[in-house]
Amino acid sequence: ILVRRFQREEWLADQHAFYNACKAAGFPDSPDHNHPDATGIGPVPCNNPNGIRWSTSLGYLSQARHRLNLTIKANCMVHRLLFDGKKAVGVEVESGGQKFVVEGKDIILSSGAIGSPHLLMLSGVGPVEQLQQCNIPVVHALPGVGQNLRDHPIIYITWRTQPEHPLDGFAPRIQLALRWTAQGSPLRNDLMIFMQSFATERVDRGGERMAPLGIRMLGVLDLAKSVGELRLQSSDPCVQPSLDYRYLRDDFDRRRMREIVRLGVKLTEHPDFQSIIAKRIEPTDAELASDAALDEYLLREVTTGQHISGTCKMGPASDPMAVVDQYGHVHGLQHLRVVDASIMPDCIRANTNVTTMMLGERIADFIRQGK
Numbered sequence: 001i002l003v004r005r006f007q008r009e010e011w012l013a014d015q016h017a018f019y020n021a022c023k024a025a026g027f028p029d030s031p032d033h034n035h036p037d038a039t040g041i042g043p044v045p046c047n048n049p050n051g052i053r054w055s056t057s058l059g060y061l062s063q064a065r066h067r068l069n070l071t072i073k074a075n076c077m078v079h080r081l082l083f084d085g086k087k088a089v090g091v092e093v094e095s096g097g098q099k100f101v102v103e104g105k106d107i108i109l110s111s112g113a114i115g116s117p118h119l120l121m122l123s124g125v126g127p128v129e130q131l132q133q134c135n136i137p138v139v140h141a142l143p144g145v146g147q148n149l150r151d152h153p154i155i156y157i158t159w160r161t162q163p164e165h166p167l168d169g170f171a172p173r174i175q176l177a178l179r180w181t182a183q184g185s186p187l188r189n190d191l192m193i194f195m196q197s198f199a200t201e202r203v204d205r206g207g208e209r210m211a212p213l214g215i216r217m218l219g220v221l222d223l224a225k226s227v228g229e230l231r232l233q234s235s236d237p238c239v240q241p242s243l244d245y246r247y248l249r250d251d252f253d254r255r256r257m258r259e260i261v262r263l264g265v266k267l268t269e270h271p272d273f274q275s276i277i278a279k280r281i282e283p284t285d286a287e288l289a290s291d292a293a294l295d296e297y298l299l300r301e302v303t304t305g306q307h308i309s310g311t312c313k314m315g316p317a318s319d320p321m322a323v324v325d326q327y328g329h330v331h332g333l334q335h336l337r338v339v340d341a342s343i344m345p346d347c348i349r350a351n352t353n354v355t356t357m358m359l360g361e362r363i364a365d366f367i368r369q370g371k
Contacts, residue, residue, distance in 0.1 A: 001047055001054060001059055002047055002054045003046070003047055004045075004046055004049060005045055005046065006044075006046075006172065006175040006176075007043075010172075010175070011175055012171060012172070012175065014165075014195060014197050014273075014276050015175045015176050015195055017270065017272035017273045018041075018176055018267065019041055019176055020272050021267040021269075021270035021272065021273065022040070022041035022178050023041065024270055025263075025266075025267065027039075027040045027041050027178060027180065028040035028041075029041060029042055030179060031043070033179060033350075034350070037188070037189075038189065039181065040178070040179065040180070041176060041178045043175060043176055044174055044176060044177045047353070047354065059357075075095055075096065076093050076094070076095045077093065077237065078091050078092065078111070078119060078237075079091075079092045079093065079094060079122065079237045080119065080122045080123040080237070081107060081119060081120070081123035081125075081336070082101065082103075083123070083139050086139075086332065087335050088106075088335045088336035089104070089335070090103035090107070091104075105335065106336075108337045108338075109336065109337065109338045110338075110339050110340045110360070111340065112308075113308040113309050113310065113311045113312075113341045113342040114308060114311070116311070116312050116338050116340055116342045117145045117241075117311040117323075117342060118146075118230070118240075118241045119237075120142070120312070120323075120330075121134075121136070121145055121146060121232045122136065122235065122237055124136050124138050124139030124140070125139055125140045125145060125333070126141075126143075126145035126146060126232070127141075127145060127146065127147075128141045128143075130146070130231060130232045133232075134232055134233075134235045136232075136235050140332050142331065142332065143320060143321060144312070144319075144320070144322055145312060146229060146230035146231060146241070147313075147321055148310040148311060148313045149228035149229055149243065149244075149245065149246075149308065149310060150224070150227065150309045150310035150344070150346055151224070151228070151247075151304055151305055151308050152220050152221065152304075152305030153220075153221045153224055153226075153247045153248060153253070153302050153303070153305065154218055154219060154220050154221070154302070154303055154305045155218075155219045155257055155260065155298060155301060155302055156199075156202070156216055156217070156218060156219075156282060156303075157217040157261060157265060157280075157282065157283070158199055158214060158216045158217075158280070159215055159216070159278070159279065159281060160213065160279045160281055161215055161276055161278055162276060162277070162278045163278075167198050167214070167215075168198065169198050169200075169209070169210040169212065171197060171198065174196050175195070177192055177194045177195070178192065178193045179191070179192050182255075182256040185256065187222075187223045189222070189349060190223045190256065191219075191220070191221065191222065191256060191259065192219070192220040192222060193218065193219050193260060193263070193264055194217065194218040194220065195215075195217060196215060196216040196217065197215060199212075199215055200212065200213050201213055204303070214277075214278075214281065215276070215277070217267075219260035221253060221256055221257055222349040223346065223347070224247075224248075224250070225250035225253050226245075226246050226247060226248060226250045226253050227246065227310075228245040229243075229244045229246070230242070230243055230311050243308075245304065248295075248298055248299055254295050254299075257298050257302070258291060258294050258298070261283060261294065262288070265280070265288065268280075282297075307341075307347055307351065307352045308341065309342060309344040309346075309347045310341075310342065310344050310345060310346060310347060311342045312324060312330075313342075313344065314326060314343045314344070317331050323338065323343070324337070324338050324343050327366045327371050328343060328359075328363045337363065339359055339363045340356060340359070341355075341359075343359065344359075
C-alpha cells in the first residue's frame with residue numbers, strides 16, 4: 001500500500017492558514033496521523049499517488065489475476081448463501097439474467113458493512129424477528145447481524161471566499177488535519193478537523209462536485225457513542241436494507257460535536273484567514289448562539305463519514321451480539337467467514353480503508369495456518 005503526505009511547499013494558502021491557526025492555538029505538530037498517539041496538526045496520509053486511489057483492485061487483485069486457481073467473474077449479484085444444515089456449501093448467483101450456484105468448501109463473505117449483514121439475513125442468518133417478518137426460513141439465529149452500526153459522523157463548516165482567492169477543483173482538496181481530545185473525554189484523540197480547500201454545495205442538496213462555493217472544514221467525531229442499526233426490508237435481494245444511523249442520539253456525542261464546530265469557527269479568526277474568507281455560510285451566527293440552537297443545526301446537518309462498520313462485529317461466543325470470532329468464523333455455523341469492515345467491534349479513529357485491508361491480510365494468514 002503506497003502512502004504519501006503533502007510536503008509544506010505543496011500546501012495551498014488556506015492549508016497554511018489552517019496550520020498557523022492551529023499552532024497559534026497551542027496544538028503541537030503531528031507528522032504522522034497514523035501513529036496510535038497522534039495528536040495535533042499535520043499532513044493527512046494519502047494512498048492516492050498521482051490522484052489515483054490505490055485500491056485493493058490495484059494493490060492486490062491486479063497482481064493475482066494470472067493465477068490458475070483464481071477465477072474472477074464480473075457483473076454478478078449474489079442472492080443468498082446456501083447451507084446444508086449449519087454448513088455453508090455455496091452461493092446462489094445471478095448474472096445476465098441467469099441464475100446459477102457456485103459451490104465451495106469454504107465461503108468467505110466480503111460484501112462490506114452493508115452488503116454482508118444484508119446477505120446473511122437474506123440467507124436466513126440473523127435476528128429471528130426480522131427474518132420472520134420477511135418470510136425467510138431461519139437457518140441460524142444471530143441477533144447481532146445488522147446491529148452495532150458504527151460510523152464517523154461528520155459536520156461541515158463552510159465559508160464563502162474572497163473573489164481574488166483561487167478555487168481550483170482539480171487541486172488537492174484536503175492536505176492537513178487536526179486531531180485532539182475533547183474536553184473531559186476519556187477517549188484519546190477522539191475529534192478531528194480536516195481543512196478542505198475547495199467546497200461545493202452538498203451533493204445531497206443538488207450540488208455539483210466542480211461548482212466552487214468556497215472553503216470548508218470537515219469535523220469528524222471518532223468513537224461515537226451513538227450506535228445505529230441495519231434492518232432487512234424484503235426477501236428480495238434487490239431491495240436494499242434500511243439504515244438508521246442514530247447520529248448524535250447520545251448527549252456526549254452532541255457535546256463533542258459542538259466543540260468541533262466552535263473550535264473550527266474560532267480558528268478562522270487567525271489573521272492568515274482574513275485575506276481568504278469573505279463570509280461564513282454555515283452554521284450561521286444564530287445557530288452558534290446557544291447549545292440548543294447549535295444542537296438543532298447539528299442534528300439537521302450531520303451526515304455520514306462513509307466509514308460504516310461493526311454490523312457483523314467480532315467477539316467471543318459468550319457475547320450474544322457477536323457475529324464472528326477472532327478468525328472471522330460466523331458463530332454457530334461451519335465453513336463460513338466474514339472478512340470486511342463489518343467485523344470491526346467499533347469504528348476506528350481513522351479512515352477504515354487500510355484497516356479493512358489489514359483484516360484481509362490477517363485472516364488470510366489464519367486460513368493458511370488452518371485456523
